[in-house]
Amino acid sequence: xxxxxxxxxxxxxxxxxxxxxxxxxxxxxxxxxxxxxxxxxxxxxxxxxxxxxxxxxxxxxxxxxxxxxxxxxxxxxxxxxxxxxxxxxxxxxxxxxxxxxxxxxxxxxxxxxxxxxxxxxxxxxxxxxxxxxxxxxxxxxxxxxxxxxxxxxxxxxxxxxxxxxxxxxxxxxxxxxxxxxxxxxxxxxxxxxxxxxxxxxxxxxxxxxxxxxxxxxxxxxxxxxxxxxxxxxxxxxxxxxxxxxxxxxxxxxxxxxxxxxxxxxxxxxxxxxxxxxxxxxxxxxxxxxxxxxxxxxxxxxxxxxxxxxxxxxxxxxxxxxxxxxxxxxxxxxxxxxxxxxxxxxxxxxxxxxxxxxxxxxxxxxxxxxxxxxxxxxxxxxxxxxxxxxxxxxxxxxxxxxxxxxxxxxxxxxxxxxxxxxxxxxxxxxxxxxxxxxxxxxxxxxxxxxxxxxxxxxxxxxxxxxxxxxxxxxxxxxxxxxxxxxxxxxxxxxxxxxxxxxxxxxxxxxxxxxxxxxxxxxxxxxxxxxxxxxxxxxxxxxxxxxxxxxxxxxxxxxxxxxxxxxxxxxxxxxxxxxxxxxxxxxxxxxxxxxxxxxxxxxxxxxxxxxxx
Amino acid sequence: xxxxxxxxxxxxxxxxxxxxxxxxxxxxxxxxxxxxxxxxxxxxxxxxxxxxxxxxxxxxxxxxxxxxxxxxxxxxxxxxxxxxxxxxxxxxxxxxxxxxxxxxxxxxxxxxxxxxxxxxxxxxx
Numbered sequence: 001x002x003x004x005x006x007x008x009x010x011x012x013x014x015x016x017x018x019x020x021x022x023x024x025x026x027x028x029x030x031x032x033x034x035x036x037x038x039x040x041x042x043x044x045x046x047x048x049x050x051x052x053x054x055x056x057x058x059x060x061x062x063x064x065x066x067x068x069x070x071x072x073x074x075x076x077x078x079x080x081x082x083x084x085x086x087x088x089x090x091x092x093x094x095x096x097x098x099x100x101x102x103x104x105x106x107x108x109x110x111x112x113x114x115x116x117x118x119x120x121x122x123x124x125x126x127x128x129x130x131x132x133x134x135x136x137x138x139x140x141x142x143x144x145x146x147x148x149x150x151x152x153x154x155x156x157x158x159x160x161x162x163x164x165x166x167x168x169x170x171x172x173x174x175x176x177x178x179x180x181x182x183x184x185x186x187x188x189x190x191x192x193x194x195x196x197x198x199x200x201x202x203x204x205x206x207x208x209x210x211x212x213x214x215x216x217x218x219x220x221x222x223x224x225x226x227x228x229x230x231x232x233x234x235x236x237x238x239x240x241x242x243x244x245x246x247x248x249x250x251x252x253x254x255x256x257x258x259x260x261x262x263x264x265x266x267x268x269x270x271x272x273x274x275x276x277x278x279x280x281x282x283x284x285x286x287x288x289x290x291x292x293x294x295x296x297x298x299x300x301x302x303x304x305x306x307x308x309x310x311x312x313x314x315x316x317x318x319x320x321x322x323x324x325x326x327x328x329x330x331x332x333x334x335x336x337x338x339x340x341x342x343x344x345x346x347x348x349x350x351x352x353x354x355x356x357x358x359x360x361x362x363x364x365x366x367x368x369x370x371x372x373x374x375x376x377x378x379x380x381x382x383x384x385x386x387x388x389x390x391x392x393x394x395x396x397x398x399x400x401x402x403x404x405x406x407x408x409x410x411x412x413x414x415x416x417x418x419x420x421x422x423x424x425x426x427x428x429x430x431x432x433x434x435x436x437x438x439x440x441x442x443x444x445x446x447x448x449x450x451x452x453x454x455x456x457x458x459x460x461x462x463x464x465x466x467x468x469x470x471x472x473x474x475x476x477x478x479x480x481x482x483x484x485x486x487x488x489x490x491x492x493x494x495x496x497x498x499x500x501x502x503x504x505x506x507x508x509x510x511x512x513x514x515x516x517x518x519x520x521x522x523x524x525x526x527x528x529x530x531x532x533x534x535x536x537x538x539x540x541x542x543x544x545x546x547x548x549x550x551x552x553x554x555x556x557x558x559x560x561x562x563x564x565x566x567x568x569x570x571x572x573x574x575x576x577x578x579x580x581x582x583x584x585x586x587x588x589x590x591x592x593x594x595x596x597x598x599x600x601x602x603x604x605x606x607x608x609x610x611x
Numbered sequence: 612x613x614x615x616x617x618x619x620x621x622x623x624x625x626x627x628x629x630x631x632x633x634x635x636x637x638x639x640x641x642x643x644x645x646x647x648x649x650x651x652x653x654x655x656x657x658x659x660x661x662x663x664x665x666x667x668x669x670x671x672x673x674x675x676x677x678x679x680x681x682x683x684x685x686x687x688x689x690x691x692x693x694x695x696x697x698x699x700x701x702x703x704x705x706x707x708x709x710x711x712x713x714x715x716x717x718x719x720x721x722x723x724x725x726x727x728x729x730x731x732x733x734x735x736x
């Protein structure tokens with residue numbers, strides 16, 4: 001090939017190159033030749049350019065600074081020089097360039113050859129990257145990038161936030177797989193999700209238990225996005241980490257509080273019911289279910305008035321509307337005793353306190369209900385007991401006063417008697433007065449005895465001695481009658497600590513009742529057995545007669561004060577007997593009335609007392 | 612009558628006081644003091660100490676039992692106590708050994724005369 005044609009061809013290629021090529025005189029710095037790329041970018045003709053030097057198109061440079069720059073080329077200390085600067089177009093606009101400069105010769109004269117790259121685009125990309133990098137660095141979300149093309153996908157980048165969240169520095173993280181954040185806590189459902197998603201090349205979001213460098217748990221709300229290259233192959237994974245620890249802790253605490261509140265509601269003794277503004281029941285606790293006998297399902301969504309009897313049932317809606325309209329409180333914040341109605345229809349007294357809860361849009365009313373049936377009952381019993389105490393005191397006073405009156409009657413009778421020895425009718429009348437007076441005295445004594453406090457004086461004695469003494473005291477009732485006391489006892493040595501005087505009264509009352517109730521021939525049987533109970537060893541005494549026995553009402557009421565079947569009697573005998581036995585820590589009850597053979601079926605009383 | 616005693620009697624019920632005084636006289640005793648309360652009783656006994664005291668336990672001003680104890684402070688005063696209370700209601704102490712009988716109202720004539728007879732025997736033995 002012709003060498004000159006080759007040179008021409010080469011020159012043509014340089015001329016056509018999109019890179020800008022400038023040749024300028026080494027001495028004058030004036031441009032000698034500029035290719036098309038350079039001319040077009042600057043917007044100047046070669047004639048215009050031949051009047052200029054490189055300094056003229058570099059707005060930031062002076063002849064001196066340019067000379068200083070190219071000095072190493074001039075003195076041969078450097079072969080090429082690369083530097084960035086700006087070029088100014090003819091129209092005044094600038095563009096960034098990278099200049100490659102070397103000293104050569106042109107037409108045998110020393111000249112500089114500059115190859116120029118327009119770096120506007122390249123710098124723009126770099127600039128964009130820098131901005132994005134800054135953004136990634138400054139966001140609050142932890143960002144981590146793994147290289148999917150390397151074995152075990154090591155981390156190649158993490159931002160500040162990631163360092164802050166995990167406590168690890170970048171250098172400690174780079175090169176490791178992200179899973180090191182789980183430490184030993186590997187058994188997490190979310191890991192499977194991640195694995196599956198990574199396989200499918202999809203984005204995924206999971207909540208992971210991760211651990212900081214200091215070992216502290218943090219809840220990592222992790223979003224993993226794959227980055228694919230132009231061929232669709234995943235090259236990187238970008239992870240965005242959000243530390244949800246605070247929020248989750250708050251949620252756990254809230255749920256804890258709710259659980260605790262629920263537990264309180266569930267275990268409260270009081271019934272707790274909430275209703276809305278229209279009186280519709282929204283909730284009720286187990287105590288409310290028990291109290292009213294309805295299940296939750298039966299009440300929720302129903303009007304609360306179903307738990308009230310008439311007329312409240314009909315009036316409740318009106319109450320509520322009145323309150324909502326006028327704000328006049330009848331019960332809210334006050335509490336009062338009202339009547340409730342169970343599912344069974346039974347009405348019961350209850351203490352109700354209502355409080356109002358204002359929510360954003362609406363309001364709720366919470367009712368706390370206490371069933372005071374038992375309390376009322378106890379109160380009535382207390383009132384009854386107080387009344388009895390008062391009655392007892394009045395009785396003691398009455399007995400005392402009546403003794404003085406009885407004494408006067410006695411004196412009057414006896415004085416009169418001294419003056420009517422001969423007059424049989426008067427003597428009879430005086431005897432009658434005296435008998436009536438005696439009878440009145442006896443009744444007063446019995447009532448007084450029941451009302452007076454029991455002060456027991458215990459002594460060790462055998463019960464056989466006590467009932468035999470009581471039996472002797474009934475002598476006057478047995479005169480002229482056929483009466484037998486049958487003792488069926490293992491031994492006479494039935495030792496026991498009792499108040500002999502009081503306990504004798506128990507037997508006497510039992511014997512007297514038997515003697516009145518039975519017709520001749522009367523048999524009264526006492527049998528004694530030893531019993532062993534968890535509470536200790538006891539004597540069990542059975543006192544049984546051969547009368548007609550007790551009917552159902554008598555069996556039930558025989559120990560009630562003032563209950564009597566005798567024509568003459570205060571009805572206190574058995575009540576007193578019970579009081580005395582119980583004061584000894586024993587019990588007295590009505591027995592079945594049957595003895596082994598089934599022959600007898602009179603009244604039977606059982607006394608049990610500690611040995 | 613050799614078995615005659617000088618007796619003081621006290622009761623706040625005038626009828627009772629009169630009646631038992633009459634009974635005592637009919638039994639041949641001298642009723643040297645009739646008092647309707649403990650103070651009267653003590654005042655009278657200061658000048659004329661009786662051989663036997665029959666007194667109601669209660670009474671206004673000084674109760675009978677207190678008067679009895681005051682009179683027995685140096686030398687025991689043999690006493691029959693009468694009360695509208697039951698025996699168990701009034702606590703006699705062991706030092707009340709001078710009490711020969713305790714009678715609960717209403718007291719029958721026979722009971723009263725019986726108690727007086729026992730007292731006479733005790734005092735004159």
